Amino acid sequence: MAGDLYKKPILFAIVAAGVILVGTAVTMFIPMLTEEMHPKLANLKPYTALQLAGKDIYQREGCNNCHTQTVRPLKTEVMRYGEYSKAGEFAYDRPFLWGSKRTGPDLARIGGKYPDKWHEVHFDNPQAIFAQSNMPAYGWLRDSKLDPNESASRMKANDFPYTADELARLKDKTELDALIAYMQVIGIAVKKTPEPASSGITDIPNPLAAKPEAIKQGLLLYKEICAACHGDNGEGGIGPSLSDRKFLGRTADGSDGEYFTVIQNGTQAGMPPYASNLDKNKMWSLVSYIRSIQGNK
Ligand code: HEC
Ligand code: HEC
Numbered sequence: 001m002a003g004d005l006y007k008k009p010i011l012f013a014i015v016a017a018g019v020i021l022v023g024t025a026v027t028m029f030i031p032m033l034t035e036e037m038h039p040k041l042a043n044l045k046p047y048t049a050l051q052l053a054g055k056d057i058y059q060r061e062g063c064n065n066c067h068t069q070t071v072r073p074l075k076t077e078v079m080r081y082g083e084y085s086k087a088g089e090f091a092y093d094r095p096f097l098w099g100s101k102r103t104g105p106d107l108a109r110i111g112g113k114y115p116d117k118w119h120e121v122h123f124d125n126p127q128a129i130f131a132q133s134n135m136p137a138y139g140w141l142r143d144s145k146l147d148p149n150e151s152a153s154r155m156k157a158n159d160f161p162y163t164a165d166e167l168a169r170l171k172d173k174t175e176l177d178a179l180i181a182y183m184q185v186i187g188i189a190v191k192k193t194p195e196p197a198s199s200g201i202t203d204i205p206n207p208l209a210a211k212p213e214a215i216k217q218g219l220l221l222y223k224e225i226c227a228a229c230h231g232d233n234g235e236g237g238i239g240p241s242l243s244d245r246k247f248l249g250r251t252a253d254g255s256d257g258e259y260f261t262v263i264q265n266g267t268q269a270g271m272p273p274y275a276s277n278l279d280k281n282k283m284w285s286l287v288s289y290i291r292s293i294q295g296n297k
Contacts, residue, residue, distance in 0.1 A: 050146075054175075068100065085187075110187065147171075210292075218285035
Protein backbone atom coordinates (compact mmCIF):
# COMPACT_ATOMS: atom_id res chain seq x y z
CA MET A 1 0.00 0.00 0.00
CA ALA A 2 2.68 2.52 1.08
CA GLY A 3 4.73 1.35 -1.91
CA ASP A 4 1.86 2.31 -4.24
CA LEU A 5 1.90 5.88 -2.90
CA TYR A 6 5.46 6.39 -4.10
CA LYS A 7 4.35 5.57 -7.64
CA LYS A 8 1.64 8.28 -7.69
CA PRO A 9 3.52 11.58 -7.67
CA ILE A 10 0.51 13.89 -7.45
CA LEU A 11 -1.14 12.02 -4.61
CA PHE A 12 2.25 11.78 -2.89
CA ALA A 13 2.76 15.54 -3.16
CA ILE A 14 -0.69 16.20 -1.68
CA VAL A 15 -0.20 13.81 1.23
CA ALA A 16 3.30 15.16 1.92
CA ALA A 17 2.04 18.75 1.89
CA GLY A 18 -0.74 17.77 4.31
CA VAL A 19 1.69 16.13 6.72
CA ILE A 20 4.04 19.14 6.63
CA LEU A 21 1.14 21.55 7.20
CA VAL A 22 -0.04 19.62 10.26
CA GLY A 23 3.54 19.63 11.55
CA THR A 24 3.82 23.37 11.01
CA ALA A 25 0.51 24.05 12.73
CA VAL A 26 1.48 22.01 15.76
CA THR A 27 5.03 23.32 16.19
CA MET A 28 4.51 26.92 15.12
CA PHE A 29 0.98 28.26 15.20
CA ILE A 30 -0.13 26.65 18.45
CA PRO A 31 2.79 28.10 20.45
CA MET A 32 2.24 31.46 18.72
CA LEU A 33 -1.24 31.63 20.22
CA THR A 34 -0.25 30.67 23.75
CA GLU A 35 0.34 33.31 26.43
CA GLU A 36 3.84 32.16 27.41
CA MET A 37 5.15 33.06 23.98
CA HIS A 38 4.24 36.71 24.59
CA PRO A 39 6.07 37.62 27.78
CA LYS A 40 5.60 41.08 29.25
CA LEU A 41 7.90 42.47 31.93
CA ALA A 42 6.13 43.39 35.17
CA ASN A 43 7.24 47.05 34.87
CA LEU A 44 6.30 47.44 31.23
CA LYS A 45 3.60 50.04 30.59
CA PRO A 46 1.75 50.87 27.36
CA TYR A 47 2.97 54.10 25.75
CA THR A 48 1.28 57.35 26.71
CA ALA A 49 -0.11 59.46 23.87
CA LEU A 50 2.97 61.73 23.94
CA GLN A 51 5.42 58.83 23.95
CA LEU A 52 3.58 57.05 21.15
CA ALA A 53 3.66 60.21 19.04
CA GLY A 54 7.42 60.29 19.64
CA LYS A 55 7.78 56.67 18.62
CA ASP A 56 5.91 57.35 15.39
CA ILE A 57 8.23 60.30 14.66
CA TYR A 58 11.25 58.07 15.32
CA GLN A 59 9.88 55.67 12.74
CA ARG A 60 8.92 58.39 10.26
CA GLU A 61 12.37 60.00 10.44
CA GLY A 62 14.09 56.65 9.99
CA CYS A 63 16.19 56.91 13.14
CA ASN A 64 16.28 53.12 13.03
CA ASN A 65 18.44 53.30 9.91
CA CYS A 66 21.30 54.52 12.09
CA HIS A 67 20.34 53.23 15.54
CA THR A 68 19.48 49.80 16.88
CA GLN A 69 17.28 49.23 19.92
CA THR A 70 18.49 45.91 21.10
CA VAL A 71 21.47 44.97 23.25
CA ARG A 72 22.77 41.49 22.50
CA PRO A 73 23.74 39.24 25.42
CA LEU A 74 27.46 39.70 24.79
CA LYS A 75 29.83 40.97 27.43
CA THR A 76 31.14 43.83 25.28
CA GLU A 77 27.63 45.07 24.51
CA VAL A 78 26.45 44.84 28.09
CA MET A 79 29.52 46.77 29.24
CA ARG A 80 28.87 49.49 26.70
CA TYR A 81 25.09 49.82 26.76
CA GLY A 82 23.78 48.11 29.90
CA GLU A 83 21.50 45.13 30.56
CA TYR A 84 20.87 43.02 27.44
CA SER A 85 17.42 43.18 25.83
CA LYS A 86 14.66 40.88 27.10
CA ALA A 87 11.82 39.43 25.04
CA GLY A 88 9.29 40.88 27.50
CA GLU A 89 10.32 44.48 26.78
CA PHE A 90 8.72 44.83 23.41
CA ALA A 91 5.10 43.78 23.97
CA TYR A 92 3.81 47.28 23.16
CA ASP A 93 6.16 47.97 20.25
CA ARG A 94 4.04 47.63 17.14
CA PRO A 95 6.14 47.43 15.10
CA PHE A 96 9.35 46.98 17.10
CA LEU A 97 12.20 49.27 16.02
CA TRP A 98 15.18 47.04 16.66
CA GLY A 99 16.97 48.14 13.49
CA SER A 100 20.00 46.32 12.18
CA LYS A 101 22.66 48.96 11.58
CA ARG A 102 24.66 50.93 14.08
CA THR A 103 25.94 54.07 12.47
CA GLY A 104 25.12 55.63 15.83
CA PRO A 105 25.07 53.84 19.19
CA ASP A 106 22.36 51.44 20.33
CA LEU A 107 19.46 53.22 22.04
CA ALA A 108 17.88 50.31 23.93
CA ARG A 109 18.98 51.82 27.27
CA ILE A 110 18.77 55.52 26.41
CA GLY A 111 15.80 56.14 28.76
CA GLY A 112 16.99 58.15 31.77
CA LYS A 113 20.59 58.20 30.55
CA TYR A 114 20.58 61.97 29.98
CA PRO A 115 18.38 64.85 31.17
CA ASP A 116 15.70 66.16 28.73
CA LYS A 117 17.76 69.30 28.25
CA TRP A 118 20.67 67.22 26.95
CA HIS A 119 18.45 65.70 24.26
CA GLU A 120 17.20 69.12 23.28
CA VAL A 121 20.74 70.44 22.80
CA HIS A 122 21.78 67.23 21.03
CA PHE A 123 18.81 67.18 18.62
CA ASP A 124 19.37 70.86 17.87
CA ASN A 125 22.99 70.31 17.01
CA PRO A 126 24.59 66.90 17.65
CA GLN A 127 28.00 68.34 16.80
CA ALA A 128 27.76 70.70 19.78
CA ILE A 129 28.07 67.62 21.99
CA PHE A 130 30.21 65.30 19.87
CA ALA A 131 32.20 67.32 17.33
CA GLN A 132 32.63 64.33 15.00
CA SER A 133 29.01 63.19 15.03
CA ASN A 134 27.42 62.61 11.63
CA MET A 135 23.93 62.61 13.09
CA PRO A 136 21.67 65.15 11.34
CA ALA A 137 20.05 67.96 13.36
CA TYR A 138 16.37 67.60 14.26
CA GLY A 139 15.67 70.94 15.93
CA TRP A 140 13.11 71.73 13.22
CA LEU A 141 10.79 69.14 14.81
CA ARG A 142 9.90 71.85 17.29
CA ASP A 143 8.11 73.78 14.52
CA SER A 144 5.33 71.17 14.23
CA LYS A 145 2.64 70.85 16.88
CA LEU A 146 1.01 67.50 17.64
CA ASP A 147 -2.53 66.79 16.52
CA PRO A 148 -4.68 65.32 19.35
CA ASN A 149 -7.18 63.79 16.90
CA GLU A 150 -4.52 61.90 15.07
CA SER A 151 -3.06 60.75 18.37
CA ALA A 152 -6.46 59.50 19.47
CA SER A 153 -6.78 57.27 16.45
CA ARG A 154 -3.27 55.93 16.92
CA MET A 155 -3.92 55.16 20.59
CA LYS A 156 -7.15 53.39 19.62
CA ALA A 157 -5.48 51.38 16.89
CA ASN A 158 -2.92 50.16 19.43
CA ASP A 159 -5.53 49.59 22.12
CA PHE A 160 -3.53 51.71 24.61
CA PRO A 161 -5.42 53.42 27.45
CA TYR A 162 -5.67 57.24 27.33
CA THR A 163 -7.80 60.05 28.74
CA ALA A 164 -9.40 63.02 26.99
CA ASP A 165 -7.34 65.27 29.27
CA GLU A 166 -4.13 63.68 28.18
CA LEU A 167 -5.02 64.23 24.52
CA ALA A 168 -6.06 67.83 25.11
CA ARG A 169 -2.64 68.57 26.62
CA LEU A 170 -0.95 67.36 23.42
CA LYS A 171 -1.93 70.40 21.46
CA ASP A 172 0.68 72.53 23.23
CA LYS A 173 3.39 69.96 22.60
CA THR A 174 5.75 69.86 19.65
CA GLU A 175 7.10 66.88 17.78
CA LEU A 176 10.43 67.48 19.52
CA ASP A 177 8.78 67.18 22.97
CA ALA A 178 7.25 63.90 21.84
CA LEU A 179 10.53 62.52 20.54
CA ILE A 180 12.28 63.39 23.81
CA ALA A 181 9.46 61.81 25.86
CA TYR A 182 9.92 58.68 23.76
CA MET A 183 13.72 58.68 24.28
CA GLN A 184 13.17 58.78 28.06
CA VAL A 185 10.90 55.72 28.13
CA ILE A 186 12.96 53.38 25.97
CA GLY A 187 14.23 50.43 27.93
CA ILE A 188 13.27 51.60 31.41
CA ALA A 189 11.14 48.51 32.17
CA VAL A 190 14.41 46.68 32.77
CA LYS A 191 16.16 47.48 36.04
CA LYS A 192 19.54 49.10 35.58
CA THR A 193 22.51 47.05 36.71
CA PRO A 194 23.31 48.77 39.98
CA GLU A 195 26.34 51.02 39.83
CA PRO A 196 29.26 49.79 41.92
CA ALA A 197 28.46 50.70 45.50
CA SER A 198 30.04 53.94 46.62
CA SER A 199 33.50 53.04 47.76
CA GLY A 200 33.10 54.99 50.98
CA ILE A 201 35.66 57.37 49.61
CA THR A 202 33.80 60.50 50.63
CA ASP A 203 36.24 61.42 53.43
CA ILE A 204 39.45 61.00 51.50
CA PRO A 205 41.20 64.23 50.45
CA ASN A 206 42.30 64.54 46.83
CA PRO A 207 45.75 62.94 46.53
CA LEU A 208 46.40 65.07 43.42
CA ALA A 209 45.14 68.35 44.90
CA ALA A 210 46.67 71.47 43.33
CA LYS A 211 49.24 69.48 41.33
CA PRO A 212 49.74 71.43 38.08
CA GLU A 213 50.10 68.22 36.04
CA ALA A 214 46.78 66.92 37.40
CA ILE A 215 45.02 70.21 36.70
CA LYS A 216 46.28 70.09 33.13
CA GLN A 217 45.11 66.52 32.62
CA GLY A 218 41.78 67.37 34.29
CA LEU A 219 41.30 70.31 31.93
CA LEU A 220 41.80 68.09 28.86
CA LEU A 221 39.40 65.45 30.15
CA TYR A 222 36.93 68.12 31.14
CA LYS A 223 36.84 69.66 27.65
CA GLU A 224 36.43 66.26 26.07
CA ILE A 225 33.76 64.73 28.30
CA CYS A 226 32.17 67.22 30.66
CA ALA A 227 32.02 70.58 28.86
CA ALA A 228 28.98 69.61 26.76
CA CYS A 229 26.87 69.55 29.94
CA HIS A 230 28.72 71.81 32.38
CA GLY A 231 29.79 74.59 29.99
CA ASP A 232 33.18 75.36 28.43
CA ASN A 233 34.52 76.82 31.66
CA GLY A 234 32.38 75.07 34.23
CA GLU A 235 29.79 77.85 34.23
CA GLY A 236 26.93 75.36 33.84
CA GLY A 237 24.42 74.55 31.09
CA ILE A 238 22.57 71.25 31.00
CA GLY A 239 24.24 70.38 34.30
CA PRO A 240 24.84 72.83 37.19
CA SER A 241 27.74 75.25 37.46
CA LEU A 242 30.90 73.65 38.80
CA SER A 243 32.69 76.92 39.35
CA ASP A 244 30.38 78.02 42.17
CA ARG A 245 30.64 76.62 45.66
CA LYS A 246 27.21 75.01 45.65
CA PHE A 247 27.02 71.24 45.57
CA LEU A 248 23.99 69.18 44.43
CA GLY A 249 21.48 71.78 45.58
CA ARG A 250 23.22 72.40 48.92
CA THR A 251 24.61 75.85 49.55
CA ALA A 252 27.58 74.33 51.34
CA ASP A 253 30.34 73.08 49.06
CA GLY A 254 31.10 69.36 48.74
CA SER A 255 34.34 67.79 49.96
CA ASP A 256 36.88 66.49 47.46
CA GLY A 257 35.65 62.98 48.17
CA GLU A 258 32.05 63.96 47.47
CA TYR A 259 33.05 65.43 44.11
CA PHE A 260 34.93 62.24 43.35
CA THR A 261 31.93 60.08 44.29
CA VAL A 262 29.56 62.08 42.08
CA ILE A 263 31.90 61.66 39.12
CA GLN A 264 32.36 57.97 39.89
CA ASN A 265 28.74 56.96 40.52
CA GLY A 266 26.69 59.70 38.83
CA THR A 267 23.29 60.73 40.25
CA GLN A 268 19.66 59.90 39.58
CA ALA A 269 19.09 63.39 38.17
CA GLY A 270 21.17 63.08 35.03
CA MET A 271 24.85 63.13 35.97
CA PRO A 272 26.28 60.01 34.23
CA PRO A 273 28.59 57.65 36.14
CA TYR A 274 32.19 57.45 34.94
CA ALA A 275 33.49 54.54 37.05
CA SER A 276 33.83 52.31 34.02
CA ASN A 277 35.40 54.91 31.68
CA LEU A 278 37.89 56.74 33.88
CA ASP A 279 40.47 55.41 36.32
CA LYS A 280 40.89 56.91 39.80
CA ASN A 281 43.73 59.23 38.84
CA LYS A 282 41.69 60.69 36.00
CA MET A 283 38.72 61.27 38.29
CA TRP A 284 40.91 62.93 40.92
CA SER A 285 42.50 65.08 38.22
CA LEU A 286 39.02 66.26 37.28
CA VAL A 287 38.45 67.22 40.91
CA SER A 288 41.76 69.13 40.83
CA TYR A 289 40.67 70.96 37.70
CA ILE A 290 37.25 71.84 39.17
CA ARG A 291 38.95 73.20 42.32
CA SER A 292 41.25 75.29 40.12
CA ILE A 293 38.33 77.02 38.38
CA GLN A 294 36.61 77.59 41.70
CA GLY A 295 39.78 79.27 42.93
CA ASN A 296 39.64 81.71 40.04
CA LYS A 297 36.30 83.10 41.15
C1 HEC B 1 23.12 59.32 9.85
C2 HEC B 1 22.91 58.48 11.00
C3 HEC B 1 22.02 58.96 12.13
C4 HEC B 1 20.68 59.26 12.09
C5 HEC B 1 19.75 59.29 10.89
C6 HEC B 1 20.30 59.50 13.46
N1 HEC B 1 21.37 59.38 14.30
FE1 HEC B 1 21.35 59.55 16.30
N2 HEC B 1 23.35 59.30 16.38
C7 HEC B 1 24.15 59.05 15.28
C8 HEC B 1 25.55 59.02 15.71
C9 HEC B 1 26.75 58.80 14.82
C10 HEC B 1 25.55 59.24 17.11
C11 HEC B 1 26.76 59.31 18.05
C12 HEC B 1 27.28 60.76 18.15
C13 HEC B 1 26.27 61.70 18.73
O1 HEC B 1 25.81 61.50 19.86
O2 HEC B 1 25.88 62.67 18.05
C14 HEC B 1 24.14 59.41 17.49
C15 HEC B 1 23.71 59.61 18.79
C16 HEC B 1 22.40 59.64 19.19
C17 HEC B 1 21.95 59.70 20.55
C18 HEC B 1 22.82 59.70 21.80
C19 HEC B 1 23.13 58.27 22.18
C20 HEC B 1 24.00 58.12 23.38
O3 HEC B 1 23.86 57.10 24.07
O4 HEC B 1 24.82 59.02 23.67
C21 HEC B 1 20.57 59.74 20.52
C22 HEC B 1 19.64 59.81 21.72
C23 HEC B 1 20.18 59.71 19.14
N3 HEC B 1 21.30 59.65 18.35
C24 HEC B 1 18.86 59.73 18.71
C25 HEC B 1 18.50 59.80 17.36
C26 HEC B 1 17.13 59.96 16.91
C27 HEC B 1 15.91 60.02 17.81
C28 HEC B 1 17.18 60.02 15.55
C29 HEC B 1 16.03 60.27 14.60
C30 HEC B 1 15.25 61.47 14.82
C31 HEC B 1 18.56 59.86 15.15
N4 HEC B 1 19.34 59.73 16.28
C32 HEC B 1 19.00 59.82 13.84
C33 HEC B 1 23.74 58.86 13.98
C34 HEC B 1 22.45 59.06 13.52
C1 HEC C 1 24.91 64.41 30.30
C2 HEC C 1 25.29 65.63 30.95
C3 HEC C 1 26.44 65.58 31.93
C4 HEC C 1 27.75 65.24 31.68
C5 HEC C 1 28.35 64.73 30.36
C6 HEC C 1 28.46 65.45 32.92
N1 HEC C 1 27.60 65.89 33.89
FE1 HEC C 1 28.10 66.36 35.79
N2 HEC C 1 26.15 66.73 36.21
C7 HEC C 1 25.11 66.67 35.30
C8 HEC C 1 23.87 66.97 35.98
C9 HEC C 1 22.48 67.00 35.33
C10 HEC C 1 24.19 67.20 37.33
C11 HEC C 1 23.23 67.50 38.48
C12 HEC C 1 22.92 66.18 39.13
C13 HEC C 1 21.94 66.23 40.27
O1 HEC C 1 21.44 67.30 40.60
O2 HEC C 1 21.73 65.14 40.83
C14 HEC C 1 25.63 67.05 37.44
C15 HEC C 1 26.36 67.24 38.62
C16 HEC C 1 27.73 67.20 38.70
C17 HEC C 1 28.48 67.51 39.90
C18 HEC C 1 27.90 67.97 41.21
C19 HEC C 1 28.28 69.43 41.29
C20 HEC C 1 27.30 70.46 41.75
O3 HEC C 1 27.78 71.60 41.84
O4 HEC C 1 26.12 70.17 42.00
C21 HEC C 1 29.81 67.38 39.57
C22 HEC C 1 31.02 67.61 40.47
C23 HEC C 1 29.87 66.98 38.20
N3 HEC C 1 28.59 66.89 37.70
C24 HEC C 1 31.05 66.76 37.51
C25 HEC C 1 31.10 66.28 36.20
C26 HEC C 1 32.33 65.92 35.55
C27 HEC C 1 33.72 66.05 36.13
C28 HEC C 1 31.97 65.47 34.30
C29 HEC C 1 32.89 64.90 33.21
C30 HEC C 1 33.66 63.74 33.60
C31 HEC C 1 30.53 65.57 34.19
N4 HEC C 1 30.05 66.06 35.36
C32 HEC C 1 29.81 65.23 33.06
C33 HEC C 1 25.21 66.39 33.95
C34 HEC C 1 26.36 65.98 33.32
